[in-house]
Amino acid sequence: MLIICLVKGVPAKTTQVVTVSGVLRREEMELVLNPHDVKAIEAAYYVKKTVGGKIVAMTMGPEPKLVPIMTDLVEPREESKYVPRISFEGFDERIILSDRRMAGADTWATSYTLACGIKRYLQNHFEAVDRLKEVVEKASVDESLKLAEELYEQNYLPHHIYSKLPSVKNSVFSRYARGEVGKEEVLAELEKYRMRLSKFIILTGMKTSDGETGNVGPQTAEALSQMLGVTIPSIAFTRDFEISPELDHVIAERRIGSVIQRMRTVLPCLLTIDHHYEPRTPPATTQRKARAYSYPHRLDKPFVWNADYINADPSKLGLMGSPTIVGPGYEIGKPPTQKFVGETLVFKRDVEKLEWNGKTYGPFKKGDPVNNLPKELVDSLSAQKVVDVFTLEDLVEEVFGGVRVVARAV
Structure with a gap:
């Protein structure tokens, strides 16, 4: 099973957020893993332990800033600068969608880009299986075994199809090499595997620490549904779930308010994992089968895909593809300052x-207080009456707009 976990790099400190013309300059900030993605990662690990498969992390952003995060996700460390402590063994594969044309994306453009990346990832696997089926059908056993080994090393085939593990002796191609099954049986097994690939699951965090919308998950399911021509159901606020071993x-x-809902959906699907989620313990009866349906390698280096590789429409990427219109900023005033009547020096104009x-x-x-100016400059401004002591009249003017005569004794 393909277990796709969408993660995001967010600014380590909100005080260091850098924007230019409304575009977040992530390449100029220190990024860390979005803390809300931890639950999605734990959920992905539960799925792998239950039904097998491989976990792939997919993210979008500047490659140099995301590589350190992805590096710490392949083999989690106790002390990581970029990733909080997570109870899982690490991702099998990691994909970074990085292209300057993707910058400035709102949630819809981000979802479109992620959907393009997921589609390309699925396409790579389908093409690998189709290529192997063609060789099995037309070529010799040795040629079929050679290609199967190549795809196995590239992490396209799970152990039950081809394996070098001593504990897996009855993989499809092991039996094919021994003459226990023929081409028809191998082709049938490969077709079953292809169908299994289509029953993938996408897991996302509830939201990001640098945004409160929580829309990327459901919107990614919607965009991917349009691309594949297949409805990808999405369930948000998932606090608990179980997956059928047969997929x-x-x-x-x-939970929505005080109402608890239990919903059943088919695969493929997308789940947005709530921060209350606690992973289940996979049943022991599924562990052996899960290992057989897992993949051989945990790839060391992340893949970096640009817009061209994922066949994305440039007009739907980044700022250009973002329907959200950001209006002009408004001055909401400065932080309050403390001024004392008869003591604080302020500007008089x-x-x-x-x-x-x-x-x-x-x-x-x-009315601005005189702070952090050279003493000689302050003395010069005082002599010119540009600055002077904050008076009661100044206070009344600030609070009430000046003194007005509202009544007069006759």
Whole structure:
């Protein structure tokens, strides 16, 4: 089974967020794994231990900043700068979607890009199986075994199809090499495997720490449904789920307010994992079969795919493909400052800029306190009555807009 886990690199500190014209400059920030993705990773590990397969992490963003995160996800470390502590053995494969054309994407453009990446990942596996079926049908046993070994080493075939493990002696191609099965049986098994590939699962975190929408998961399912021509059901707020060992269905549980819902869906599907999720313990009866349906390698290096490789439409990527319109910013005021009547020096009028000893200061608004200016400059401004002590009249003007006569004794 293909277990696709969508993860994201988020700014390590929100105080270091860098934007230019509304586009988040992730390449200029230190990124870490989105903490909400931890539950999705734990869910992916539960699925692998239950039904076998391989876990692939897919993310989008600047390659140099995401490689350290992906490196720590292949073999989790106790102390990682980029990844929190997670109870799992590591990802089998990792894919980074990285292209300057993807920058500035809103949730819909992000979902479209991820869907293109997932489609390409599935396509690579289907093409590998189809290629092997063609060789089995037309070529000799030795040629078939040679290609099967090549695809096995590339992580396209699980152990039950081809294996070098001593514990797996009855793989499809082992029996084919011994003459125990013929071409028809091998082709039938490969077709079953191809059908099994189509029953994949996508797991995502509930949201990201740098955004509260939680829309990327469901929107990715929608975009992928349109691309594949097959409905990909999505279930959000998943607090618990179980998957059928035969890949017939998934039963998910979620809470909406005070209502607990249990839903049954077919595969393929997408689950958005809630932060309350706790992974189940896979039944011991499925462990052996799960190992047979797992893949041979945990690849050391992540794949880096650009927009051309995933056949993405450039007009639907990044800022160009984002239907969200970000309006102009509004001045909501400065942080409150403490001023004392009769003590604090403030500007008595607006000042655009001040030049002093080769340095530029300002601009300043009327009422701004005089902070961090050279003493000589402050003395000069005081002599010009540009700055002076904060008075009671200044306070009344700030609070009430000035003193007005509202009544007069006759």
